[in-house]
Amino acid sequence: MTDDNEKVPEKGSDELAAAKARAKATAERKLAESSVGKASTDDEKNETKTDDPRAEEPKAEEPKPEEPKADEPKPDAEPTKDEPKKDEPKKEEPAPAAAKRSSSRGKDRPPMIVVKGLKKSFGDRVILKDVNYEIERGKVVVIMGGSGSGKSTMLKCLIGAHPIDCGEIWLDGAQLSGPDVDHLDSTKRHVIWNDARRKFGVLFQSAALFGSMTVGENVALPIRFHTDLAEETIDIMVKMKLDQVGLGHAEDLLPSEISGGMAKRAGLARAIALDPKVIFYDEPSAGLDPIVVTVVDHLIKDLSKALGITSVVITHVMESAFRIADEIVMLYQGEVIFRGTPEECQASDDDRVKQFIAGEVPVRDEDELPAFLDDVL
């Protein structure tokens, strides 16, 4: 995992250093233009094409430079000659701007998940009408909505369990569903999805642990399957993962011998077994008592902070959502009706959002009332 920004020359805000950087960048650009002709390689072109789903609208989505933080680790490497062209536009900027951008590392990388114009229906029943949103890296995003709002279908679409009718799904800069992928044959699509599946983990509502395996074997399964590590190493990794979720003592227990909360945590340990970039949580609070819900919530938040994992949580439990969310996406009848921080959600003027938060039964128009009520009212 390399970050282009790490290679931007960092000379602080010193004017002299900035001038030097500008001069060096100009010289390198001239050299590159004269010797290479077509400056960028095919690889770079592909990278540009696939890595940023928002490339069509660069101005609108251009991230604003942020003030550099004092404790931000400074990239120490000078640009190598192997990659002069990649860094070129950044070098042309004034050094303070480059410094600011490099300090907000990862900000101009594409969002972790992008959903564009997603539509999904089962027969005549339209579940998702036109869903658009982006999920930034390292954030905890809660997708909320009442029963039948399409949030579970949304999750199934995101993990590739349901093919989508139209739209695009991007994960970590690669298109998983959409025009670039749809024309490929099923084997290639399968390969694309399987590559993506190694980048994400899923915690299912029922935890979906394999009943014939112990908790430790469940966690070891993806590691054993996708790596060539020695058994001793796998054992150590399994212990580490179980310790991370507080289940170090339960390695040899069968799923039938542990409680619901422990099963959820074991499922989470399995989901993080391959150090994914994203974890999808399907109703992590379902069937748990309030104390265990709080424990699981803290676990989600801690994992996100400690490992920098992007978390997508599907839930309808408001307290839980407000506790963990960096951002809330609210679905209503297959459409996104709200997207913002928990505070913005609580302050929202949208009646549907307010009703959902308050748990009120929506008031129907008089026209919609059943005929037999006419005599009563």
Next chain:
Amino acid sequence: MTGPFATIGRLGLSFFQELGGPVILARKTLFWVTIAPFRKRPAGFFNSPDTFRQAEAVGVKSIPIVLLVSSLIGTILVLQTAYQLEKFGQVRLVAQGVAVTLVRELGPLMTAIVLIGRVGSAFTAELGNMKINEEVLALDTMAINPVGWLVVPRALALAVMQPCLSIFSCLTGIFGGFLMGVGVFGIPPNVYIDQTIRGLVLQDIVSGLLKSLTFAVIISMICCYKGLAVQGGAEQVGEATRNSVVASLVLVIAADAVFTAVINVFF
């Protein structure tokens, strides 16, 4: 649309739709058995300790019931055949008839019927439960192919163990018949053994084993497919199990009829 032709068309269509799923599953299983093991990361059957666990559940644990049923079938066969042959004074020929019937027909068939009830139904119920508990989806999301991980061990276990069980079944059936023929009908033991060996040819044994293998493929594909196709809850798992047993029985007997006809005509 109504009318006899529409009904026949609908029935035919649903038959082929029902058959299509197991056929596609068989193609995928064949891929995982033959091609996937030679890839960089086979991720197929031999990565799974399940193959041996299934082989034990399918084969070793089925031996008592298969032996019991087969010995009873052997004795019944001798009783029924000897009753007829006694009229012609040819009781000693009963050994040939029983041996050929068991090796060519009843051994593989009875084993298949026992395994459908004991193993096929378990395949469907187990996979169906895994499906509704999202375990199959969990495999998918871990980029582990459910066919390679779940179906291949079961199919391989059945394909290896069913012919073995058929051999046990035939031997036990012949032994049961021997006890009945010698003990009740007074056939000398050496005559009974001689008649049994004389009655059998290699073709009978080979065709019996091939039948067993065919039945194993049919049972594993139908039952695994029905399990993986479950949608809903516990009720649907029960329904799928029932359907898989019925479909397997019908298809095994139909395949037996076709197989026997082909062998009789061409060999």
